[in-house]
Amino acid sequence: MKLMRCPLNGWRNISEFTYGGEVESMPNPVTDASDVWAEYLFFHQNPAGLVHEWWCHTATSYWFIAERNTVTDEIIKTYPTSELFQKRVDFSQEEST
Amino acid sequence: MTTVHPETLKRRSMLYRKLATEGARFERTDDGAAPASYANANEVACARKMGIADLTTLPRIGFKGKDTPAWLVQHGVKLPGGPNQACLQQDATLVVRLSNDEHLLLDDVEFSGGLVARLASLWAFESDRLCYKLLREHSHFWLLLVGEYASAMLAKVCGVDMQPKQFPFGCVAQTSVARNNAIVVRSLLGTTPAFHLLADSASAEYLWFCLLDAMQEFNGGAVGLEALRALARESNSR
Structure with missing residues (x-):
């Protein structure tokens, strides 16, 4: 069984995890056009090589980020979302500035 | 001795009908009932080796x-x-x-x-x-797996190593047990190894069946609160 390290729960069988898609910046809901949103929601980069992905440890509903090599299927590292998202994004403020 | 009928009380375990058919005699908990014993003369001995108890209605x-x-x-x-x-x-x-x-x-x-x-x-x-x-x-049912074979039995249904060296007292695993999400907590009943297991209430009967099946090779069986208390006291006085 392939193993993955959850930042909260430690090493677990891969069957305990759910894939959540590539990590991408969310478009601005106020200023970005619908084609940008369609790209964000329905299309994926799917590169050969290093990717950043959302994963969820199902037993705890804990979401985190994994760096994975799509060529070798090696999981390079996993870390909590707080390492990437450190402050709340306020779109309405962006618009007014 | 007063007979307690779980169906007359406010809170019932998701398992009470099944446990009643297995010969459980119930006692009052807070506002519900839990199996006190199963009229098995060897219940304490069974709990010392491999027992499973329903604690769902405990506070x-x-x-x-x-x-x-x-x-x-x-x-x-x-x-x-x-x-x-x-x-x-x-x-x-x-x-x-x-x-x-x-x-x-x-x-x-x-x-x-x-x-x-x-x-x-x-x-x-x-x-x-x-x-x-x-x-x-309301969200979870609660079982206690007790006895010296408890970690060996869990190894059959769970991928996390729960042997004492890897998973000592106070360790918690939120993991998959018999393909169901569960919280497993290593505890102690006197000096006897024990694991609290909590999982989604909708899966209670399925997991009860799986765990009883997994403990067959260790001659495990259902035990009540009286056996657990006797074991805790006996172990403490050793």
Whole structure:
């Protein structure tokens, strides 16, 4: 069984995890056009090589980020979302500035 | 001795019908009933080797939110050092830390604590305090796996190594047990190894069946609160 390290729960069988898609910046809901949103929601980069992905440890509903090599299927590292998202994004403020 | 009928009480275990057919005699818990014994002369001996007990109607509660650790400490609760750890309070209540901000409190088999009831009555919603009460008694069923073969039995249905060296007292695993999400907490009944297992209430009968099936090779079986208490006292006096 392939193993993955959850930042909260430690090493677990891969069957305990759910894939959540590539990590991408969310478009601005106020200023970005619908084609940008369609790209964000329905299309994926799917590169050969290093990717950043959302994963969820199902037993705890804990979401985190994994760096994975799509060529070798090696999981390079996993870390909590707080390492990437450190402050709340306020779109309405962006618009007014 | 008064006969207790679970169906006449407010709270019932998701398993009570099944346990009744297996010969359970019930006793009152807080506002429900739990199996006291199964009229098995060897129940204590069985519990010492491999037993399974339904503790679903025993007092327990959960709290979640950023301000939860501070609120619990304010009310005299000793917190485990980090997520996925558990520690005993002076009154034998087990506090389980599921994440930085989420805690689960389990009363002991003697219902000696009262901490669960005290915190439940102390808690009130305050909009500026991020601490929320979780009704764990409704969402989860609660089993105790007890006996020297408990970790060997769990190895058949769970991928996490629960041997004492890898998973000592106070360790918590939120993992998959027989393909169901479950919380497993390593505990102790006197000196006998024990594991608390909590999982989604809808899966109670399925997991009860799976675990009984897995413990067949260890001659395991259902045990009641009386055997658990006898074991705790016997072990303590050794």
